Amino acid sequence: MIERIKILINWPAFSLAWPAQQSSNTGFSDTKEQIAVRRIKILSFCSGVMGFIVVALGAWTRLADAGLGCPDWPGCYGFVTIPISPEEIDIANTKFPDTPYEVAKAIPEVVHRYFAAVLGFMITCMAFMSLRHKGIPSDIKKLSIFLFIWVILQGTFGYWTVSLKLWPQVVTTHLMSGFLTTGLLWLLYFKAKDRIENRKTWNFSHATKNLFNVALLLVAIQIFLGAWTSTNYASYSCVDFPLCQGQVIPESNFKEGFNFFQSIGPNYLGGQLDHESRVAIHITHRFGALVVTAFLMFLSYHLFIRKYRIMALGLMAFLGLQVLLGISNVIFALPLLIAVGHNLGGLLLITYLGVLRLREQ
Numbered sequence: 339m340i341e342r343i344k345i346l347i348n349w350p351a352f353s354l355a356w357p358a359q360q361s362s363n364t365g366f367s368d369t370k371e372q373i374a375v376r377r378i379k380i381l382s383f384c385s386g387v388m389g390f391i392v393v394a395l396g397a398w399t400r401l402a403d404a405g406l407g408c409p410d411w412p413g414c415y416g417f418v419t420i421p422i423s424p425e426e427i428d429i430a431n432t433k434f435p436d437t438p439y440e441v442a443k444a445i446p447e448v449v450h451r452y453f454a455a456v457l458g459f460m461i462t463c464m465a466f467m468s469l470r471h472k473g474i475p476s477d478i479k480k481l482s483i484f485l486f487i488w489v490i491l492q493g494t495f496g497y498w499t500v501s502l503k504l505w506p507q508v509v510t511t512h513l514m515s516g517f518l519t520t521g522l523l524w525l526l527y528f529k530a531k532d533r534i535e536n537r538k539t540w541n542f543s544h545a546t547k548n549l550f551n552v553a554l555l556l557v558a559i560q561i562f563l564g565a566w567t568s569t570n571y572a573s574y575s576c577v578d579f580p581l582c583q584g585q586v587i588p589e590s591n592f593k594e595g596f597n598f599f600q601s602i603g604p605n606y607l608g609g610q611l612d613h614e615s616r617v618a619i620h621i622t623h624r625f626g627a628l629v630v631t632a633f634l635m636f637l638s639y640h641l642f643i644r645k646y647r648i649m650a651l652g653l654m655a656f657l658g659l660q661v662l663l664g665i666s667n668v669i670f671a672l673p674l675l676i677a678v679g680h681n682l683g684g685l686l687l688i689t690y691l692g693v694l695r696l697r698e699q
């Protein structure tokens with residue numbers, strides 16, 4: 339039995355056996371460790387792609403108002419997949435009389451959960467490989483183990499998202515924590531890649547590193563504001579652009595909009611805040627976008643004149659795309675594809691900045 343579990347946990351090591359045949363030019367000597375780092379590189383690449391898929395599925399679930407598509411966790415109305423036959427649907431409705439079963443809402447929720455579970459498994463495999471090989475570089479080992487712990491926390495937030503009926507604090511944390519998981523997976527990939535290729539990074543000056551730090555902080559705050567807009571259902575509170583209800587700052591209630599102690603208990607699907615509080619949240623996200631845009635343009639200029647031209651152009655492209663998607667969200671009244679695209683745009687932006695800043699020691 340134990341042997342079987344070992345084989346299962348070590349599955350990527352068997353299925354990705356091909357790196358063992360490659361030769362490389364790494365800075366560390368033990369071949370077993372080289373092979374393990376190559377496997378981690380492949381697996382972190384696949385997990386990074388998977389991270390984007392899981393985040394997109396999470397956004398789809400939230401935006402389709404399907405966050406409570408399954409009122410229990412980890413099952414769905416007590417089923418491993420979803421109730422399908424009329425008998426199963428009857429059982430589901432008897433078990434949860436307060437939340438009648440809707441197949442269109444159960445599907446996104448279950449698909450999101452299954453993909454998240456696969457991602458969790460991939461992260462577990464990487465942590466296991468890092469622990470098994472003593473000579474794995476410490477940054478790669480630490481990152482793999484941190485990701486393992488983090489993904490367990492992420493799953494717990496997934497559970498609370500359902501059990502606390504979409505309490506905005508938890509849904510926002512769940513979204514941001516998914517961004518962190520995906521960003522760190524890409525960082526792990528690039529760190530493993532740099533080890534294998536023995537690649538030197540950019541050698542940024544102190545000032546450049548500090549600018550990256552500020553950019554990361556501002557984008558993280560902006561992502562929080564976006565998630566807070568979404569989880570409090572404040573997207574429709576300003577339907578015009580660039581003004582909001584024809585004014586720069588219409589009547590708004592910032593105190594209630596940013597009250598992080600909303601009570602636990604009510605069902606937060608559709609939001610519980612009044613109109614003025616939602617307006618406050620929405621316009622703060624818009625003003626945040628102005629600050630972020632100005633700062634990232636400055637950072638791009640800073641990078642461009644220091645000969646990091648492609649890096650600077652990449653940053654401008656991701657920023658431009660994100661702002662366009664944000665404005666389209668408002669103008670076209672939140673079409674699902676654009677809203678999911680805006681979510682992924684935020685993830686792309688912070689992952690890009692994070693990898694540029696942290697790939698270098």
Ligand code: HEM
Pocket residue numbers: 397400401513557560561562563564565567568569571572573579623624626627630631660661663664665667668672677678680681683684685687
């Ligand atoms: C500059 C960088 C920006 C970043 C990093 C950013 C990030 C985000 C994120 C992460 C979300 C949460 C999406 C979700 O829950 O699925 C969001 C939501 C939103 N953003 Fe932005 N955003 C930016 C700019 C803008 C701009 C310029 C606008 C419009 C003027 C805008 C309008 C919105 C709206 C309406 C939502 C709520 C959508 C929903 O309910 O899902 N954003 N933003």
